[in-house]
Amino acid sequence: MAIAHQFGYLKPSTLRETVKTLARYGTRARVLAGGTDLISLIAENVIAPDVVVDIKGMPGLDRIEFKNGVLTIGALVTFSDLRDSPVIAKKFPVIREMTGWLASVGIRNRATMVGNLCSAVPCCDSGPVLQVYDAAVLVAGPAGRHRVPLGDWFVGPRQTVLKRGEIATGVAVPLPRRKHAACFVKLRRYEGEDLAQASVTVLALAGSRYRVSFGAVAPRPVRGTKIEALLDGRPLSETLLRQAVALLPEEIAPITDIRATKEYRMQMVGVMLERGLRAAAARLAGNGPAYGTSLI
Amino acid sequence: MKTTVTVALNGETRRVDVAPNEILLDVLREKLGVTSPKIGCERGDCGACTVLLDGKTVRSCLILAIEADGHEITTVEGLSRDGLTPLQQSLLEHNSFQCGFCAPGMVLSATALLARQPSPSEEEAKEAIAGNLCRCTGYQPIVAAIVAAGQKARQRA
Numbered sequence: 120m121a122i123a124h125q126f127g128y129l130k131p132s133t134l135r136e137t138v139k140t141l142a143r144y145g146t147r148a149r150v151l152a153g154g155t156d157l158i159s160l161i162a163e164n165v166i167a168p169d170v171v172v173d174i175k176g177m178p179g180l181d182r183i184e185f186k187n188g189v190l191t192i193g194a195l196v197t198f199s200d201l202r203d204s205p206v207i208a209k210k211f212p213v214i215r216e217m218t219g220w221l222a223s224v225g226i227r228n229r230a231t232m233v234g235n236l237c238s239a240v241p242c243c244d245s246g247p248v249l250q251v252y253d254a255a256v257l258v259a260g261p262a263g264r265h266r267v268p269l270g271d272w273f274v275g276p277r278q279t280v281l282k283r284g285e286i287a288t289g290v291a292v293p294l295p296r297r298k299h300a301a302c303f304v305k306l307r308r309y310e311g312e313d314l315a316q317a318s319v320t321v322l323a324l325a326g327s328r329y330r331v332s333f334g335a336v337a338p339r340p341v342r343g344t345k346i347e348a349l350l351d352g353r354p355l356s357e358t359l360l361r362q363a364v365a366l367l368p369e370e371i372a373p374i375t376d377i378r379a380t381k382e383y384r385m386q387m388v389g390v391m392l393e394r395g396l397r398a399a400a401a402r403l404a405g406n407g408p409a410y411g412t413s414l415i
Numbered sequence: 416m417k418t419t420v421t422v423a424l425n426g427e428t429r430r431v432d433v434a435p436n437e438i439l440l441d442v443l444r445e446k447l448g449v450t451s452p453k454i455g456c457e458r459g460d461c462g463a464c465t466v467l468l469d470g471k472t473v474r475s476c477l478i479l480a481i482e483a484d485g486h487e488i489t490t491v492e493g494l495s496r497d498g499l500t501p502l503q504q505s506l507l508e509h510n511s512f513q514c515g516f517c518a519p520g521m522v523l524s525a526t527a528l529l530a531r532q533p534s535p536s537e538e539e540a541k542e543a544i545a546g547n548l549c550r551c552t553g554y555q556p557i558v559a560a561i562v563a564a565g566q567k568a569r570q571r572a
Binding site: 121125 | 543
């Protein structure tokens with residue numbers, strides 16, 4: 120049985136052609152990369168585009184590049200590609216850690232990280248992990264190319280700042296210059312594939328600096344800027360950890376949904392933040408748990 | 416509007432006319448006569464529709480048939496051309512399945528794992544089939560069969 124909704128299929132081979140097509144159709148067009156989100160949305164009649172624009176014919180978007188201290192992940196790079204990438208394992212092990220708890224192999228083989236950012240669901244895992252690196256989405260459109268810092272990218276659930284005719288061609292992730300280590304903590308209902316009930320990402324930089332972000336506890340992934348300011352330059356102590364956890368209600372606004380209650384989320388994010396901070400600090404000191412070790 | 420799509424299905428070049436809204440799973444089953452991929456959840460959760468696309472496991476329920484143009488697709492029908500594979504033999508010996516609905520997807524997920532990691536650990540086997548749901552067995556005999564198939568291969572090597 121085919122999908123009930125009928126639509127056209129275009130597979131442009133250049134960026135120029137893609138932008139032109141997207142500009143012409145506007146909201147009636149949807150970009151198709153891995154399709155793991157898009158196809159189910161169309162099949163379940165949540166969206167009904169007139170045309171699907173497959174970008175898999177565009178050259179160069181399947182690359183993972185690390186140049187001059189900046190990692191660039193193309194729009195066609197799948198989570199399996201990231202998982203298998205030596206440069207990711209070496210320079211950004213927390214990205215690899217995240218891919219290990221993201222969906223299943225069959226989905227990871229198809230789903231793209233940039234697609235995950237474009238879907239912009241509040242429980243996405245890529246958003247919070249990339250936010251601690253101050254990553255930026257690479258956008259191309261009728262007015263040329265520009266980059267959007269991840270902090271400005273998410274507007275709300277399933278909404279990004281992309282405008283008519285624009286497409287995300289990749290994401291740029293600067294490697295912090297200071298010595299650093301990171302940690303991704305994901306709360307799930309069971310081991311095996313599940314969307315996040317909540318997630319916490321911590322980046323610990325030399326000099327007791329921290330960046331923290333949260334997933335699935337607000338309409339969009341959020342950076343914990345007040346917590347970061349509190350922790351800045353101070354060694355982690357029991358008192359400081361308690362103070363950081365106490366700031367959570369000012370940073371996040373979890374809701375009750377099918378996966379968890381807001382009270383449970385708030386409680387658990389406190390536990391995860393504490394464990395994440397300790398683990399990231401320990402990794403920085405060279406004695407933390409191996410990447411991929413579940414802390415929850 | 417229909418487009419002619421060419422795929423290398425289980426080693427054979429096949430051409431089929433499809434509309435953009437046709438799902439690969441449906442086209443495989445209804446137009447190309449390959450019925451081992453099963454229609455389960457139709458939303459990528461259960462893994463019953465798993466096929467190998469260019470050697471990698473994918474959910475054929477989340478792929479448009481038109482996207483498969485020019486690609487290689489392998490299903491259980493293609494794997495077992497010359498009799499059961501050592502993995503399938505191991506699954507048989509371990510009495511791994513009951514109803515069998517998840518079996519084609521499990522076999523392909525485990526086949527892809529063994530191609531990358533010829534002698535997987537129990538953890539690796541579990542990870543590989545985490546997206547293939549089985550409601551009969553509790554997974555244990557499936558995991559055991561995958562690990563044993565790897566060990567046997569190592570002994571032979």
